[in-house]
Amino acid sequence: MSAENMTCARTRTLGFLALFCLWPGLTFGLSSDAKQPIYIEADTATYDEATGQTIYIGHVRSTQGSLIVDSDKMIVYQKGGKTEKVVATANPVRLKQTPDGGKEDIHGTGQRAEYFPETGILILYDKAVVWQGGDSTESDRIEYDSRKNFVKAGDPQSNKSRVHVKLAPKAETKSPK
Numbered sequence: 187m188s189a190e191n192m193t194c195a196r197t198r199t200l201g202f203l204a205l206f207c208l209w210p211g212l213t214f215g216l217s218s219d220a221k222q223p224i225y226i227e228a229d230t231a232t233y234d235e236a237t238g239q240t241i242y243i244g245h246v247r248s249t250q251g252s253l254i255v256d257s258d259k260m261i262v263y264q265k266g267g268k269t270e271k272v273v274a275t276a277n278p279v280r281l282k283q284t285p286d287g288g289k290e291d292i293h294g295t296g297q298r299a300e301y302f303p304e305t306g307i308l309i310l311y312d313k314a315v316v317w318q319g320g321d322s323t324e325s326d327r328i329e330y331d332s333r334k335n336f337v338k339a340g341d342p343q344s345n346k347s348r349v350h351v352k353l354a355p356k357a358e359t360k361s362p363k
Contacts, residue, residue, distance in 0.1 A: 224303065253282075290319045292318045308330055311326065320354025327340060
């Protein structure tokens with residue numbers, strides 16, 4: 187391995203370590219969110235029974251519990267009456283979710299979002315940013331699993347995308363005198 191490749195691999199590893207330092211303190215959405223129905227509002231909706239797709243266009247807002255996703259276009263893929271996947275696109279897609287425990291809301295943006303309701307996995311693509319309070323992560327791909335409290339940023343298969351993490355200093359707690 188060349189010195190340049192070693193430096194790149196080391197930098198990527200440090201980026202992932204910093205990411206995992208950031209995310210353990212991050213709490214995900216309300217535990218009841220996954221059990222809630224998905225509500226969608228849009229300017230227009232078109233359902234194609236043959237493909238099981240519903241396409242929503244114009245000022246689209248999807249809500250499931252505390253998870254709110256705003257986009258320009260959303261496609262809902264269904265099979266056997268179950269929602270398998272929801273794909274949202276915009277410039278950018280915006281999301282917000284309230285975590286358990288009264289912590290600050292989680293926010294995210296990206297050019298495209300894919301949500302899998304059965305597994306609770308949300309993936310943001312292209313100029314993806316996720317932040318909570320002063321901490322943030324930027325990458326071309328950010329995936330989080332709200333049920334397992336697991337976040338993965340970047341694409342190990344690609345050298346093109348870098349992960350950028352900002353860790354804000356935490357406020358000091360004063361001990362009682």
